[in-house]
Every structure is written in C-alpha cells, then in structure tokens.
Amino acid sequence: MKFSSRIESCSLSPIRKFHPYMMEAKAKGRTVYHLNIGQPDIETPKEFFDAVQNYQEKVLAYAPSPGVETYLEAARDYYLSLGYQVSCDDILATYGGSEALQILFSCILEEGDEVLVPEPYYPNYDTFIRVTGATIRPIPTEPEQGYRYATREQIEPRITSRTRAILVTNPGNPTGVVLTAQERRLLVDIAKEHNLFLISDEVYRELVYGGQTPSSMLEYQDAAEHVAIVDSVSKRFSATGSRVGVIVSRNRELMGHAMKIAQGRLCAATLDQVGAAALYRSMTPEYYAGLRAEYQHRRDAVVEELQKIPGVQFSHPEGAFYLMVTLPVDDAEKLQYFLLQEFEDHGETVMYAPGEGFYATPGKGRSEIRIAYVTAAEKLRRAVEVLGHGIQAYNAQNRS
Structure with missing residues (x-):
C-alpha cells in the first residue's frame, strides 16, 4: 500500500514511543518513575x-x-x-x-x-x-x-x-x-x-x-x-x-x-x-500563585538532585515544568532502552524523553534528555537518584 510521503517523513513522538517498553517493565514488577510526559499529578479543580x-x-x-x-x-x-x-x-x-x-x-x-x-x-x-x-x-x-x-x-x-x-x-x-x-x-x-x-x-x-x-x-x-x-x-x-x-x-x-x-x-x-x-x-490569583509555588518547589528538588550526578549539565529553567539535561552518556535513547529493559534499582527504574527528537539539526541532542517535573517532589528526587544509578550502570556495562 502507498502512504503519504508527508506522513512518512514524520517520526513517532520521543515522549510517547517508549510506552510499550514501560509496560513490559511494569509487567516484570518494576516501578517506573515518569519524567517523560507533561502529565501533572495536581488535582484538577x-x-x-x-x-x-x-x-x-x-x-x-x-x-x-x-x-x-x-x-x-x-x-x-x-x-x-x-x-x-x-x-x-x-x-x-x-x-x-x-x-x-x-x-x-x-x-x-x-x-x-x-x-x-x-x-x-x-x-x-x-x-x-x-x-x-x-x-x-x-x-x-x-x-x-x-x-x-x-x-x-x-x-x-x-x-x-x-x-x-x-x-x-x-x-x-x-x-x-x-x-x-x-x-x-x-x-x-x-x-x-x-x-x-x-x-x-x-x-x-x-x-x-x-x-x-x-x-x-x-x-x-x-x-x-x-x-x-x-x-x-x-x-x-x-x-x-x-x-x-x-x-x-x-x-x-x-x-x-x-x-x-x-x-x-x-x-x-x-x-x-x-x-x-x-x-x-x-x-483566583491565589490559585495561580499556589500553582507557581508548587512547580517551583518541584523544579528546585530536581535541580538539587541533578547536581549530585557527576558529569550532568543543564540550564536552570525559568518557567513551564521542563528542563533539558545533558547526560554523561554516548546516547540517551540507548540509555532509555537499558533503563527499561535491563536496569532496576531496588525494583525501580525511570522513563524520560530522549533529546534527539527535540532537534531538527542532525546529531544534536543525542546525549540530552527532557525531564518533566510534574509529580511530587519526593518522587522526583527518587527518580533522579535512580537515573544517576542507571547512568553509572550503563557506562560501566559499555566499558566492560
């Protein structure tokens, strides 16, 4: 069958395409921390x-x-x-x-x-x-x-x-x-x-x-x-x-x-x-002020934990609830497969959005990820901690 050349030029979303691998990880009994998608856990009014x-x-x-x-x-x-x-x-x-x-x-x-x-x-x-x-x-x-x-x-x-x-x-x-x-x-x-x-x-x-x-x-x-x-x-x-x-x-x-x-x-x-x-x-204005304060708290939790991971680089976000992070790895997408298919830390692993899909320039973003800080601060802290352990295990495997 013939398909539109326009749709064939499109790619799957780097934010959602790892869903099947996440489901497989959960089927194995692992807890998966979600840093990949902008789905807040704050209650809808x-x-x-x-x-x-x-x-x-x-x-x-x-x-x-x-x-x-x-x-x-x-x-x-x-x-x-x-x-x-x-x-x-x-x-x-x-x-x-x-x-x-x-x-x-x-x-x-x-x-x-x-x-x-x-x-x-x-x-x-x-x-x-x-x-x-x-x-x-x-x-x-x-x-x-x-x-x-x-x-x-x-x-x-x-x-x-x-x-x-x-x-x-x-x-x-x-x-x-x-x-x-x-x-x-x-x-x-x-x-x-x-x-x-x-x-x-x-x-x-x-x-x-x-x-x-x-x-x-x-x-x-x-x-x-x-x-x-x-x-x-x-x-x-x-x-x-x-x-x-x-x-x-x-x-x-x-x-x-x-x-x-x-x-x-x-x-x-x-x-x-x-x-x-x-x-x-x-x-009310108070609602929006409370929303800002909560997301700023979450941002600060992620930033504090990222600073503990050797070799990580990022720019301090001023708004929204995302940040781009450069990881000390050769390929953030390969790391994502590793985290979901091979890695766990006390039964837990993490999911993010690999950065290459956020760029039009070929080759850019390969070692970057996007983190969405949309869950409670303590979950975010643990997610970033697991990410740090995963990076260490991935790099160790690649060196062996």
Whole structure:
C-alpha cells in the first residue's frame, strides 16, 4: 500500500514511543518513575467536574463551530483580566492546543514553506508542520547560553523567501526559557518587518518563577495582524484530558480561514468547553500563585538532585515544568532502552524523553534528555537518584 510521503517523513513522538517498553517493565514488577510526559499529578479543580455533572440539557448536541458561548466569554474575560483587549470574535475554541496549531499551520503553510523555530522544541511541532508540506528551519541555541534565541543575529540570517512564520513557546517547552519584554518586542518587530506570522504557544503562561509576571504576545496591539496565540486549559488547570484550547488573533482574515477548518471538523467537545468555562470563571490569583509555588518547589528538588550526578549539565529553567539535561552518556535513547529493559534499582527504574527528537539539526541532542517535573517532589528526587544509578550502570556495562 502507498502512504503519504508527508506522513512518512514524520517520526513517532520521543515522549510517547517508549510506552510499550514501560509496560513490559511494569509487567516484570518494576516501578517506573515518569519524567517523560507533561502529565501533572495536581488535582484538577472540582469546578470542572461540577459543571459537567450539572449540565442540564437533554441532548448533548454539537457546539457552535466557534465555540460554546459561555466558554468563549470565560476565555475572553480571562485575557481581559490580564490586561489584553480581545473580544469573543478574536477567539476560536479548539480541540486542545494541538488542534489550534494544526489549524494555524493549515491556514498559512504550503509545500516548501518554512517556519522558524528555536531548537530544542516540542517535537509535535515537527509533525504538525510536515503534514502541510512545510518544514522547520531551526534557530540553534546552546545550553551554555541558557537556550536563548531572540536576537537579530540568530533569527534574521535564517529568514528566506519561503519563511512564513516564527513559532515560539513562552514559557519554553522543553527548555524552561522565559522571554524578556525586550526579547518579545524584538520578535514582534522582526515579524512586522519581514511580514511574517508570529505564533506564540502560551499554554504555560502562569508557570513563571523568580517573581516574573505572566506575559503574552497579545500585549503588542501594533502587531495585531501578525500575532496568533495558542492556548489551552491542559496545564494551568491540570486538565490534560479535557481537550480544550483556543486560537486568539485579531487578524480577521486569518480567523476567517480558520473558521473553514473549524466548521469542517464541526466543533470542539461541548461538555469539555462547559467544564473549561467553569475553570476560568472560578480560579483566583491565589490559585495561580499556589500553582507557581508548587512547580517551583518541584523544579528546585530536581535541580538539587541533578547536581549530585557527576558529569550532568543543564540550564536552570525559568518557567513551564521542563528542563533539558545533558547526560554523561554516548546516547540517551540507548540509555532509555537499558533503563527499561535491563536496569532496576531496588525494583525501580525511570522513563524520560530522549533529546534527539527535540532537534531538527542532525546529531544534536543525542546525549540530552527532557525531564518533566510534574509529580511530587519526593518522587522526583527518587527518580533522579535512580537515573544517576542507571547512568553509572550503563557506562560501566559499555566499558566492560
């Protein structure tokens, strides 16, 4: 059978592809610590479940393609509370942040186009872009410079006649980089000067540490035609199974094209939007402050334990709940197979996301991993301790 060359150019997710090996390890009675996936263990606020349980309609009908009115209004009011002037017409409900990205790329990309993306990046960006016939043109970064990328010297030489957009994640997945006001302004200016879209994935907006203030590219009203925001309830409300997100843009032509796809796929899930609306309506500044404090505590636990492993290198994350780590091994993917298939420490092992899949540049990331610090601090400490023992055993085996 013949398959699409576009889908054949895509790879499996480095975050999820080791699932069968994890299941085999568990079948052998091992405890597997999960550092691989951004699935928080923080309880989803009960307001979501209350709203769904109290839904009184006798028919679970299609939602309007733009979104359920109460959800659009709740999302609008959330952005207004942050100081960003948007209307419900600027918001399109999507099936999570993933569909928001897919819709945007379908609207702006065609065969041979390029999107500038700082690497390392969220691997699913590559899949979403490749299936349009476009490709990622990476903006290289280095851990020694804290993975920072927002300079003219790093970006402008990579703009070509086929460049259509710059895609950023702020706060960053997988690096934890948080853009400064000056860096955000520069990205906006470059997008305007070169007539590019600036797509800003902001699903981790509230998770910034060290007293920083949550931000958005929506603040730049002079770039309204260039900016599109991707957002989701998954991370800020620990509701990853509720596949509800948004596209936010004041570009009316872009939103008009996005509506064609929204109508084609009919609607985002009605009940999930009802629950998501309740989350936005009920959460207070104290909720977000508590969330930040908990993730900062978890980050600090991981950092403290990583510092005990000889030869490990990493940049201190400023936001989100991930960090990239360079390990003293020849190949982080081979190490992952070893940890799941051969290694245990008192019946325990660990799972992470190997770093090579977070890069477009061949050969980069081979000794790197992404850690998601989304479980309780004591579990994270033990997971990193097990990782350290696993590295020691792996290297010893390779030397023998």
